[in-house]
Amino acid sequence: MDLVAGIDIGGTKTKIGLVAKNGDCLQQSFFRTQEFENFDDFLIRIKTEIEALEAKLDFPVNLIGCGIGAPNASSRNGTIENAANLKWKGSVPVLEKFKQHLDVPMRIMNDASAAALGEMLFGNAKNMNDFIVITLGTGLGAGIVANGKLIEGYDGFAGELGHIDMTLGDGRLTGLNVRGGLEAYVSATGLKRTVLYMLCKYMDESRFRDVAYNDLHGEDITKAAEEGDPIALKAFDYTAKIMGLALANFTAFTQPRAFFLMGGLVNSGKWILDPLQTYFEDYLLEVYKGKVKILTSGMEGKTAAICGAAALIWEEQN
Amino acid sequence: MDLVAGIDIGGTKTKIGLVAKNGDCLQQSFFRTQEFENFDDFLIRIKTEIEALEAKLDFPVNLIGCGIGAPNASSRNGTIENAANLKWKGSVPVLEKFKQHLDVPMRIMNDASAAALGEMLFGNAKNMNDFIVITLGTGLGAGIVANGKLIEGYDGFAGELGHIDMTLGDGRLTGLNVRGGLEAYVSATGLKRTVLYMLCKYMDESRFRDVAYNDLHGEDITKAAEEGDPIALKAFDYTAKIMGLALANFTAFTQPRAFFLMGGLVNSGKWILDPLQTYFEDYLLEVYKGKVKILTSGMEGKTAAICGAAALIWEEQN
Structure with a gap:
């Protein structure tokens, strides 16, 4: 075989x-x-x-x-x-x-x-010519397909969307020392950083006032949101807002038919996906509204990376 | 024939x-x-x-x-x-x-x-598979080629890079009411708006303190820069900085071999192109540094749009 x-x-x-x-x-x-x-x-x-x-x-x-x-x-x-x-x-x-x-x-x-x-x-993008896969783990990665072909770039480094700066050079630093880099906001790690930001910005009571950064886990933030923790809710909203703006920006680039999301942050389900959908449509240029889907990957699970x-x-x- | x-x-x-x-x-x-x-x-x-x-x-x-x-x-x-x-x-x-x-x-x-x-x-991108043309007139337009093919997008509206927001939703409005839209900063119009911003931010003497917005022309800003007008110099520097950051962001998307610039703003020559080159290399991710050229179009002149x-x-x- x-x-x-x-x-x-x-x-x-x-x-x-x-x-x-x-x-x-x-x-x-x-x-x-x-x-x-x-x-x-x-x-x-x-x-x-x-x-x-x-x-x-x-x-x-x-x-x-x-x-x-x-x-x-x-x-x-x-x-x-x-x-x-x-x-x-x-x-x-x-x-x-x-x-x-x-x-x-x-x-x-x-x-x-x-x-x-x-x-x-093998997944949900069969027969689709224009789409973008976004991986949301420790960082943010992207695979961009246009005209039915993967965009590799001049020497194979296209798609580093986690390091796009959307803050005019005045934002958080990524691990690659990029100021304002998207993955410093939109990723599993970005969500944790945003919990700190919200704890700093607001004085709401929150279970996270007793948790150190290194003890913060994505699942706990999801659980806290389910319990109505105001800091967790604000952190998801802020993450979804920046992600919605980012996906709207990406749409203006290649106008994909769909985004496919995968990785740790997606496990937060509706807490991230529902506000994301709202912000995304709101930020889209008129000419794109209602045309671009945000979907989850058909490759989720242990073998997604291997099959890719x-x-x-x-x-x-x- | x-x-x-x-x-x-x-x-x-x-x-x-x-x-x-x-x-x-x-x-x-x-x-x-x-x-x-x-x-x-x-x-x-x-x-x-x-x-x-x-x-x-x-x-x-x-x-x-x-x-x-x-x-x-x-x-x-x-x-x-x-x-x-x-x-x-x-x-x-x-x-x-x-x-x-x-x-x-x-x-x-x-x-x-x-x-x-x-x-x-017909121009300077013959035999080039990955490049981006940026038009800098009243607005900012883009034509993106990857894998040797123009990216048209799902229903033909790819490349609206003038309406990408790089300010986390907190910037100038474009004509399409996009907050933070790139062309509100980087275009012939954007340069004029930046002259106002610099007149507001700084108290330098400048010939433009006697000129109304509707009487401002790109050629006059270039001429003022040649004469050392501090507001004109600051306006070019600021425009070049945001443009350098934008082109660095675009590079992370498709990793083009080159950008080709055309349109009114390019006529300002070294006043925009020299600082642009410096900011661009500075903002590029390590993996792209030294690999991406900023060139002027080989189609400049009256027939460029017709031939396109x-x-x-x-x-x-x-």
Whole structure:
């Protein structure tokens, strides 16, 4: 059976799976990325995992390729470059090195762009030519599809929408030291920062007056909103407002048919999605109103990142 | 000889030209758009002009098509919709109506998008797959090319970058009532508004303390900068700063190889372009630094808009 190895390299975990043409992930595993100081040791571990997964299947596997999603990956150069959350610094020639260990067709791409390809091949964006996937985890990532093709950019770094500044250079700093960067507001981390901002700005009673920043978790903010905590409600409203404005701005760029949201912040459900919908329509230019949908990803769950990475190879088989 | 009629419908003038395959505009004319309350009369006038231009040539013309650039045009619908600077309100079915008068292949597109096609076919973006044309006149328009194709969007309204808000909803209003809209800062009009802002913010002596807003002209601001007028210098610096931030944001979207600037504000030359270059590089994410050029259009001059419109048809002949 023809299968693709989908590999998602994250700051914490590296996930590996064997993915069939229909998007089913037949086997999967993960290990901790940070265990590996040496990048070659890391690649050897990936190869070992792939072989172990193949052995678990009770039919012969024809590995037709290997797709990799990673932060700060350049699809054109086959590299990971200066990733803030990974140990390997500078420009890491991922494909060049991995080909020394495994001789199959390989592609690497920014994880959010891979997610967009996954959404197009296996998820809710089938037959859609213009859409944007937004990942809302520790940061904010984006995969942009226009004219039916992923926008990769001149050397493969398009879609860094988490680092767009919407404050005229006068806002919060992101991890990349970008002032006013969107992900400092709109992401799981951004929501936590906004809880602090609201605790500072208002004097409402709140359960979060007894919680330190490092003990704040997204689920607790959702739970507090359900209980009517005024700081949690204000934090969701503020996050939704900035996100609504951001998605309205993005619409003016490529006029997508839909946005697909995925990642931790989406788990807050209606607390973020309902006000987001209202602010978004309000901020949209007249000519776009009522035309652009905000949807959740059809790839949610443990294998979304793996299938997105595998889509890099399956896309080329069509 | 095969020729294309290129038509640029502007708020003030409508320009018409006959354009050869190499981008040469062999004949051209214009008339005042506002003379025509009735849209059909307007189309009949265009047809008459095309015939008059054909008659001026001393060889037989084979008109192979008609390309139209206009504000708020939808390429997918063949319409102009709610254009702020045109008399005809609502959704105007341009192609459907014009085909009743002239039976040749026709396309219509947002004027800035047409300019981008012109740049790709006839100008400085030949063989470039990823670039953005920015028009800086009364407003700010954009034509975005990625993967070698113009981004039109779901129903043809992509590229409205003049109405992106970079102030978290707390800035100047544009003509479309968008708060914080980019063109309220970065355009020929935006520069004039910034002169007022600087006269208000600072108490420097300036020739502009004796000039009313409606008497302010871009050329005078350039001349004042040459003479060292502190308000003019501050206005250019502020405009360049916001524009640098905006182009850095746009880079994070599609990672273009280059921006091509055209329109009135570009005529201010080094006063805008030099500080723009500095701010732009400063605001760029690390991964983009040194990779993205800011260039002036190769289409500057009277026939740029006409040739851009004609490119809509010539593009399809390749």
